[in-house]
Amino acid sequence: MTKPADRISRRQVDKFEERRRQLADAALQTLSELGYARTSLREIAQNSEFSHGVLHYYFRDKVELITYCVRQYKARCVLRYDGIVHDAEEPDALARDFAEGLAATLVEDALLHRLWYDLRSQSLFEESFRADVADIDESLERMIWRVVGRYAELAGIEPTCSSSMAYATFDGLFQQALLRHLAGSELATDDLKAGARHLLSHLVCA
Amino acid sequence: MTKPADRISRRQVDKFEERRRQLADAALQTLSELGYARTSLREIAQNSEFSHGVLHYYFRDKVELITYCVRQYKARCVLRYDGIVHDAEEPDALARDFAEGLAATLVEDALLHRLWYDLRSQSLFEESFRADVADIDESLERMIWRVVGRYAELAGIEPTCSSSMAYATFDGLFQQALLRHLAGSELATDDLKAGARHLLSHLVCA
DNA sequence: AGAAAATCTTGACAGTTGTCCAAGATCCTC
DNA sequence: GAGGATCTTGGACAACTGTCAAGATTTTCT
Structure with a gap:
């Protein structure tokens, strides 16, 4: 019963959120290995299957990522x-x-x-x-x-x-x-x- | 009763140790303000009356300073x-x-x-x-x-x-x-x- | 299929970091 | 006061950081 536009945006939002979770998982793993002081965005990206630039596509900055x-x-x-x-x-x-x-x-x-x-x-x-x-x-x-x-x-x-x-x-x-x-x-x-x-x-x- | 050489070296050692304490004081102050993750050697030096280069004269590296x-x-x-x-x-x-x-x-x-x-x-x-x-x-x-x-x-x-x-x-x-x-x-x-x-x-x- | 939107990569940027070093300043002894 | 040991400075270095943007790639919709 949802309009096409709704379905689209919802799927997009879902995918967006899913990728955020995915990246946050990699971040969480890196953080738990290295600790806050020694964790960099590039290190996090290396523990995921993406490059470091993508982090700023899904998160405004480092603080937002870690808060997430x-x-x-x-x-x-x-x-x-x-x-x-x-x-x-x-x-x-x-x-x-x-x-x-x-x-x-x-x-x-x-x-x-x-x-x-x-x-x-x-x-x-x-x-x-x-x-x-x-x-x-x-x-x-x-x-x-x-x-x-x-x-x-x-x-x-x-x-x-x-x-x-x-x-x-x-x-x-x-x-x-x-x-x-x-x-x-x-x-x-x-x-x-x-x-x-x-x-x-x-x-x-x- | 100590020989001159001894007196000299002892005084030097004392002064050396005193300066280490002094720099460690500045480091401790900086650390307690900023926390470990955000404390840099230059920041520590700014909280002392010396330049940042002197830290490596009294301490081998950052780890030794913080351990001290x-x-x-x-x-x-x-x-x-x-x-x-x-x-x-x-x-x-x-x-x-x-x-x-x-x-x-x-x-x-x-x-x-x-x-x-x-x-x-x-x-x-x-x-x-x-x-x-x-x-x-x-x-x-x-x-x-x-x-x-x-x-x-x-x-x-x-x-x-x-x-x-x-x-x-x-x-x-x-x-x-x-x-x-x-x-x-x-x-x-x-x-x-x-x-x-x-x-x-x-x-x-x- | 092809246009449009989204996703992702790559490289660059400016700033910071720990470290090291050459030169100068300061102190002490003779 | 000269000369030498000691101390201090300031800059250079390479590595690393967060951030960003232009372009390549993929996905989605018509």
Whole structure:
């Protein structure tokens, strides 16, 4: 029922958006390998199947490209973490699965997490990223709070700390585990699991 | 009793080291303003009273300069935090003073802390910084553990978590507070204080 | 098929970067 | 104060950066 012009423009828009996603994927890969400071547009293009000039056809400038990347990264995050929140019937099972999920993504997506902490640091210097980074941070905080809330519910108790504090401590735990994991420590994942369960039972729900 | 040659060389060494410190100071200031990604040698030199060429007289290359900076930063850290650990007689007083100290440095040294988290992220990409950064991390962990140990001692109880976990959670708390403080939030310091006391009483010492 | 629109490549540009070096300035010792 | 060691300058260099535009190529529509 759409008019021809609509179909055309919609297909064009779709293709346009698809290519943006494609290029942002290459950018995300390059960023996660090299970090923000060492990633150039030519390097990104080399990780795609296009030449460097095309980036300015799909993105106004470098900032817009990276901002788009950050948004795309956020989508992945939410997707990834949503699998962790899970409808267990026992608080212990929830704690175990949550800890396992954290440890799994720590290892599997280590480079992406490394990039996240890099970009979050950059956002403290580069005004342009701040809003998007804060947005991701908030969605991560909500994700943690869903886990905590469900855990408290199953255990029949009330959380003893705020949402932001829960996120801050879990994030600290995860970041430290990432540092040690990337430094080659074998204990990082087990410590993260133990730490997460300890945190859940002792801090957020006393 | 030292021979003339010794006196000369020692004085030269001293002067040499003093200038290195001086240049590293300028570098540290520039880094804390612009962040690692945007700091160039010429920018550093402009923040000192020398020209850019002199940097390669005192440092082999940029990596050596920044590594030297990181070490100098560490010295400041230890100094700063040592004032916080304090010989209170009451656990509550210790918790209060510790929380106050954290909140104070959060505000006063916000730019230096921002730089620290930036450099720690960089160390995950740039192999050269990793050792020094890990060194600072360990000394911060020991600092936290001294506070926790003293608190437990005064309260007549035992810490319920490991040293690394205590550091991870406090660091997460602090980092989140820094993010919010730099974003202009007025609540950041108060939340940090409350969070630190809560952490001390509920987590590390149940 | 052929015109029109879109997509993509290539090369150039101006600016910045880390690095190095020759020459000058400054300091110290005799 | 001369002479030599030490320190500092400023410029040159090649490599790299983001950006842009003209032209080649492909796709789309009639």
